[in-house]
Amino acid sequence: MTFLVSVWGPPGESGGLVSRSGPQDRALGDPGPASGGGSGRRRGGPGGGLWLAGGGEAGGRGPSPWRGLRNPPKGGRRRRGGPRRGGLAGGGRFLGPRVQGAVPSARPSARRHCRSQPSRQSRRPGRRGPNPRMLPCASCLPGSLLLWALLLLLLGSASPQDSEEPDSYTECTDGYEWDPDSQHCRDVNECLTIPEACKGEMKCINHYGGYLCLPRSAAVINDLHGEGPPPPVPPAQHPNPCPPGYEPDDQESCVDVDECAQALHDCRPSQDCHNLPGSYQCTCPDGYRKIGPECVDIDECRYRYCQHRCVNLPGSFRCQCEPGFQLGPNNRSCVDVNECDMGAPCEQRCFNSYGTFLCRCHQGYELHRDGFSCSDIDECSYSSYLCQYRCINEPGRFSCHCPQGYQLLATRLCQDIDECESGAHQCSEAQTCVNFHGGYRCVDTNRCVEPYVQVSDNRCLCPASNPLCREQPSSIVHRYMTITSERSVPADVFQIQATSVYPGAYNAFQIRAGNSQGDFYIRQINNVSAMLVLARPVTGPREYVLDLEMVTMNSLMSYRASSVLRLTVFVGAYTF
DSSP states (O other): OEEEEEEOOOTTSOOEEEEEEGGGOOOTTOOSOOTTOBOOOOOSOTTSOOOOOOOOOTTOOOOOTTTTOSSOOTTTOEEESOOOTTSOSBOOOOOSOOOSSOOOOSOTTOGGGOOOOOOTTTTSTTOOSOOGGGOOOGGGSOHHHHHHHHHHHHHHHHSOOOOOOOOEEEEOOTTEEEETTTTEEEEOOHHHHSTTOSOTTEEEEEETTEEEEEETTOOEEEOTTSSSOOOOOOOOSSOOOSOTTEEEOTTSOEEEOOTTTTTOSOOOTTSEEEEETTEEEEEOOTTEEEETTEEEEOOGGGGTOSSSEEEEETTEEEEEOOTTEEEOTTSSSEEEOOTTTTTOOOSSEEEEETTEEEEEOOTTEEEOTTSSOEEEOOGGGTOSOSSSSEEEEETTEEEEEOOTTEEEETTTEEEEOOHHHHTOOOOOTTEEEEEETTEEEEEESOOOOTTOEEEETTEEEOOTTSGGGTTSOSEEEEEEEEEOTTOOSSEEEEEEEOSOOOTTOEEEEEEEESOTTOOEEEEEOSSSEEEEEEOSOOOSSEEEEEEEEEEEEETTTTEEEEEEEEEEEEEOSSOO
16 A cells, blocks of 8 residues: 655755655655556656656556557557657656655654665766755654645645647558548558559559559459448448347348348449358459459469460450360360361362361372462473373373374373274275384285286296396395384394205395485395394385395306395384
């Protein structure tokens, strides 16, 4: 229990109020440790006055800077003029000088002995307040003065105290500034006050107490109702006996109020309202996440959900495929598209490949520069050896043609048509069909001329009894052959051989007639045979009638005889 003692001294002496706390008789103004000690402000001059010393339980607290407020102000508001840090926990005021170790005495006459001895703390330099050596003891005063002192103390406690310094909130935390009009801290829009707050491809989004740097593709939904007091609820006409968020039904039972269905919520149209028992909740839509009071779009493309390409959308994303692919059933993977089955623009042939397609052309065509159409190949212009005679280009192919009297052999060669064998000639029965390259000739069966007589189909004999036959060959044999034009030379074209051999006879071969140009010559092989050789290239169509003579001689018998082989050579018009 605390005892209060008031001492009133005579003029010129200091007076003060001290307290005793228990048997220790410590002054409440002692700056030393005390049970719930406090700090105070001095009122009055050093000559006299009152100091109020407050004592209390240990662990007491001083006046709160938020005194008189139900909740501390938001926005990080700081207080000016609050209690100094480092002071004692207790609160109160000390009206008067501090007294160190003052003890009352029962003998007023011993006034000079009632001065308190100075303590070690009072001798510290810089200590304020009157010198405790000059304080009179309470027991040294007369009783009337003591009563007057108590009366003044009661009057002083009843008088209005000096008002504390008013609390003022003019400082705000970082990101806020003081608004003198509304007397509140107001958020600072850093996106407007900071030049280039976000670098690169980022955009600045103002936030309570700060700002955010987000990708330009991010969509933001401002949650204006995420903080702050709930909206005012209109007063009900009748008192609601149910808890908040419930209402009575017809059976007087409390049922939940679906604020979402009755539009009693404060969620934004872009937010989702979820009813809860007795309340509701505003959540961000799918594809958004809440950063502070704002719903920010989630960039799903960062997680590589798509096989090829990803396009971020507000609240969602879309996968795209490269050309030649299409989205699979899961809308994320890409599968190859068979363009050939989907009407590829190929003119002739289409081949599907992974992610694309190829156009090809039929044989005889080549792909155009556009990669889709086909143009005919003129095979005849590439080479002159495709056909033996003539090449005819056709769409996608070529064909070889042969001249009249020839037929196509396989695909490119020309072969002479043997009209005599095939019966395609027009020779009479008295004629013989002779075939040659490119045609035929009808010759008379009997070609013997006087004085020769026909002894077979192709042999004429000159009788020895006929005087006209003495200077003529004894026999003429008719033969026919054909050669091609521009034949390489020298070329063996016909072989002559004696049909009869006589002992001691010698045979000689020569060209008797028909070789005026010297296109042929005879090369004798042996005594009974010789070869007709083409000496120079000849160009047809042309016909040679050569009399090839074989002269037989016998020197022992002085015998000389000759026979002629009349060879008709047909030269074709072509090299085949």
